[in-house]
């Protein structure tokens with residue numbers, strides 16, 4: 001690096017602006033060595049602070065020293081439909097498989113509507129609305145209380161999976177759900193990672209198992225979009241060691257690791273998903289979390305090019321999109337008619353464990369800032385330590401016409417909300 005000595009420079013150049021520039025260019029790395037300096041000694045080598053390297057990772061909470069514009073976006077440019085929230089879920093779970101009709105509710109519609117009005121949210125889609133009586137209860141509790149503000153999805157009846165006529169029973173359950181107002185079908189990552197031949201024991205059931213074909217076809221016939229979560233982030237399929245960029249997240253949630261021979265690979269899970277999509281071209285599939293390929297936008301783009309019946313949502317993945325803002329912006333531009341706004345919001349106290357999904361004003365403001373501004377290097381979650389990996393994100397500054405589709409129009413079209 002070349003550094004001008006300001007005093008020497010003055011002799012040649014008395015222009016004040018140049019002088020200031022030169023002075024400011026001085027930096028510590030070129031300071032004369034304070035220690036050492038003896039013959040043959042590396043002058044940059046200093047004795048490290050004792051215990052300086054023993055700070056625990058969990059105690060390391062650095063604050064960025066960047067002085068860059070901070071834009072607060074309290075309201076979105078257009079009304080929002082959040083297609084990915086969890087306001088309830090099925091109470092009984094066995095080995096990762098949700099069963100039965102009993103529901104747990106953890107959000108109060110009146111409080112939600114107040115938040116929605118503050119944050120410019122027209123409607124929330126509650127994906128985990130349950131089945132049978134539980135579904136009817138969820139719809140009564142949300143959709144019916146605040147008409148137009150909530151839409152509820154049904155879920156598979158995996159409790160019936162061991163029945164010999166499961167394919168027919170499942171298709172009938174979807175018909176029934178449609179008749180009482182379910183807006184679509186939601187699948188958690190259960191399929192591919194938890195559901196087994198004996199429901200919670202035995203061999204894992206493949207995502208493209210033919211026994212689900214009547215379910216996918218019923219959704220097509222009833223124009224119910226299928227919101228499907230397949231696989232998980234790539235890092236969850238790798239060893240949770242010091243090379244894993246999501247080390248802290250996996251340490252906090254060890255049950256999110258699918259590393260090992262007992263699980264299919266990330267690639268195999270997605271290949272099975274893509275075979276289902278190809279086999280049911282009349283069914284609309286919304287792939288949750290950018291299809292769990294937000295780390296590989298070229299791959300999800302190829303999937304969307306091959307299958308016109310595919311949409312994606314961005315929920316819980318602004319962390320990935322926002323660390324590759326140029327590539328992400330091109331992705332938003334190219335697929336602007338097939339990307340949906342979603343957050344994966346979970347109300348407190350459940351949401352406290354997953355800050356990137358913690359329902360509240362702050363979560364929405366972060367999403368709006370990411371989509372609408374060109375702010376640089378900011379937190380993707382309301383949390384002192386970035387929960388999905390230690391990095392920060394950059395806004396993609398989308399134009400108004402794309403924002404309108406992403407926030408609202410694409411979801412309104414899929415859900416039949418004029």
Ligand SMILES: [Zn+2]
Nearest residue numbers: 084085086344
């Ligand atoms: Zn979710």
